[in-house]
Amino acid sequence: MNEEIVPHLPFIKAYSNREARFDFRGHSYHFSLSHGLFSSADIDSGSRFLLKIFSNFLDDNLTGLKNPAFLSRVPPFTLLDAGSGIGVLGVCAAGALSDFFIQKNISGAGFIKCRAQDRDELATIFSAYNAAKNGISPGNYEAYTEPLLSGPPRWNLILSNIPAKAGLPVLEDFICRSARLLKKDGLVFLVVVNTLKDFFREKIAKEAALYFEETGKEHTVFVYGQHEGTHTENTGTIFDEHFLNTYPFYIRTSNNYDLEGAAGQGHFQAARPPEDTSFRLDTVYGAPDFDSPGRDIITAVKLALKINLAEKLKAAPNIVRNAASCDKNLLIHDTGQGHFALWLANYLAEKNQHFVLSGRNVLALAASRHNLMVFSGGVPEENMTILAQRQVPEIIPCADIYLDSERLTESGKRFFHFIAYFPETVPGTNNHKTAWEGLAKLAEDGAIVIAAMNSTDAEHFDKKKHPAFTRMGDVKQKGFRAIAYLKK
Numbered sequence: 001m002n003e004e005i006v007p008h009l010p011f012i013k014a015y016s017n018r019e020a021r022f023d024f025r026g027h028s029y030h031f032s033l034s035h036g037l038f039s040s041a042d043i044d045s046g047s048r049f050l051l052k053i054f055s056n057f058l059d060d061n062l063t064g065l066k067n068p069a070f071l072s073r074v075p076p077f078t079l080l081d082a083g084s085g086i087g088v089l090g091v092c093a094a095g096a097l098s099d100f101f102i103q104k105n106i107s108g109a110g111f112i113k114c115r116a117q118d119r120d121e122l123a124t125i126f127s128a129y130n131a132a133k134n135g136i137s138p139g140n141y142e143a144y145t146e147p148l149l150s151g152p153p154r155w156n157l158i159l160s161n162i163p164a165k166a167g168l169p170v171l172e173d174f175i176c177r178s179a180r181l182l183k184k185d186g187l188v189f190l191v192v193v194n195t196l197k198d199f200f201r202e203k204i205a206k207e208a209a210l211y212f213e214e215t216g217k218e219h220t221v222f223v224y225g226q227h228e229g230t231h232t233e234n235t236g237t238i239f240d241e242h243f244l245n246t247y248p249f250y251i252r253t254s255n256n257y258d259l260e261g262a263a264g265q266g267h268f269q270a271a272r273p274p275e276d277t278s279f280r281l282d283t284v285y286g287a288p289d290f291d292s293p294g295r296d297i298i299t300a301v302k303l304a305l306k307i308n309l310a311e312k313l314k315a316a317p318n319i320v321r322n323a324a325s326c327d328k329n330l331l332i333h334d335t336g337q338g339h340f341a342l343w344l345a346n347y348l349a350e351k352n353q354h355f356v357l358s359g360r361n362v363l364a365l366a367a368s369r370h371n372l373m374v375f376s377g378g379v380p381e382e383n384m385t386i387l388a389q390r391q392v393p394e395i396i397p398c399a400d401i402y403l404d405s406e407r408l409t410e411s412g413k414r415f416f417h418f419i420a421y422f423p424e425t426v427p428g429t430n431n432h433k434t435a436w437e438g439l440a441k442l443a444e445d446g447a448i449v450i451a452a453m454n455s456t457d458a459e460h461f462d463k464k465k466h467p468a469f470t471r472m473g474d475v476k477q478k479g480f481r482a483i484a485y486l487k488k
Contacts, residue, residue, distance in 0.1 A: 075111025
C-alpha cells in the first residue's frame with residue numbers, strides 16, 4: 001500500500017488499535033479498527049450477517065427475490081452506506097458489485113459510486129481510509145460526516161447496520177424516506193437487533209414493499225423497496241442551520257436548566273443577573289447528555305464563575321488577526337447538546353461574539369447550533385432581533401483538536417480568545433501532549449482555556465501542559481476536574 005495516496009493516515013496512527021481481516025466473496029479485506037468506534041475488536045456480527053444475505057442476493061439465492069433489472073442499468077451504480085462506522089458494508093459491497101459486473105460482462109464495472117455517511121467524524125475518517133486501503137478509488141468512494149440519508153437522492157442500493165440508539169422517531173423516518181430515495185427497482189438492505197425486529201417489520205409493511213426477511217441468532221435482515229406508485233423524494237436530508245426545524249423528530253426533549261444552581265455557585269455575579277442565566281434547551285437523539293448536563297460541564301461552569309470569566313474576556317483586547325467582523329472568537333470543542341455553549345452565551349450577554357462549535361458528533365454540533373440560535377439571549381419569540389445582530393454559530397466536525405487545527409483556524413486566519421475543551425477520551429490513546437500543541441495553535445495570546453474531564457485524565461493532561469500556558473485555577477467535583485489556563 002502506498003501510504004502517500006491513503007487519506008487520513010495521521011488520524012489512523014493516532015486512533016487505530018488493531019487491524020481485522022474479513023474474507024468476503026473470494027477477497028480478503030483488511031480494516032483498521034479503533035477503540036473510539038463501534039466494534040473495536042473485530043467486524044461486528046450484524047454487518048457479517050447483512051453481507052451474507054447480500055452475497056446470497058448476488059447469487060440469486062434469496063427465496064422470492066431475484067436480481068432486479070437495475071443491476072444491468074449501469075453506469076453509474078449508486079450505493080449508500082448509511083451509518084458507515086469503519087466502512088465495512090460499503091467497502092465490501094462495492095468490491096462485490098465490481099466483481100459481479102465483470103463476471104456478468106455488464107458495462108460500467110468501474111462506475112460504482114459509494115457514499116459512506118456517519119454522524120461521527122472519526123468514523124468518516126476510518127471509512128475513507130479503509131476504502132483506500134482496500135483498493136477502492138476515491139473517485140468511487142466518498143465519506144461524509146452527516147445525518148442519515150443526507151446527500152443526493154436516487155440510490156440503487158442502501159445498506160445500513162442502523163444503530164438502535166438512534167431513537168425510534170429517527171428509525172421510523174429512515175424506513176419511510178429510505179424507500180423514497182431509491183431509484184426504480186432499488187433495494188434497501190437493513191440489519192437490526194432482534195429486539196427491534198417487530199418494530200421494523202411493522203414500519204416497513206406500512207411504508208415500503210418488504211421482499212425478504214431472515215432472522216439469525218442476534219439480528220434480523222430486511223430487504224425492501226418502493227411500493228408501486230410510491231412518491232419519491234427530491235432530495236436527501238438537508239444539513240444546514242435549519243436542520244432541527246426541518247426534521248423535528250431528531251429532538252428528544254426540551255427542558256429548562258440552571259447550570260449555576262447545579263454547580264452550587266449561584267452567589268457569583270454574572271454579566272447578567274443570575275436569574276437570567278438559566279435557559280431552555282432542546283436535546284437530540286444520537287448525542288450525549290440529553291437528560292442532564294455532564295459533570296464535566298457543571299464543573300467548567302463552576303470554574304468560569306470562580307475566575308470571573310466574563311470580566312476577563314471583556315478586558316482582553318480584540319483579535320487583531322481575526323478576519324471575521326466580531327470582537328471575540330469563542331471555541332467550544334466537543335459540545336454535547338450545547339449546555340455549556342448556551343450557558344456561556346447567556347452569561348456573557350454580548351451580541352458581538354462568534355461561536356465556533358467543534359467535535360466528532362455532527363448531531364451534537366447541530367443541537368448546539370440550534371440551541372444557540374433559538375434560545376440564547378432570551379425567549380425564542382424575541383430572538384429574531386437578537387439573531388440579526390449575531391453571526392450564525394459555525395460548526396466544524398473535528399476528530400482531533402491538533403490534527404484538525406488548520407481547519408479550525410482557517411489555516412491561521414483566525415484565533416480564539418476563549419476555548420472550552422471537553423475531550424472525548426478514546427481508550428488506548430494518550431493524546432494529551434498533541435492536544436496541548438493544538439490548543440497552542442488555536443489560542444490567541446492572552447486567551448483563556450478551560451479544560452474539563454474526569455479527574456484522572458485531568459491530572460495527566462495538566463502534567464503535559466504546554467509552556468505557553470500558565471494555570472489560573474481549578475475546580476474538583478465528584479470525580480471531575482476543570483482547570484483554567486492563560487496563554488502568555
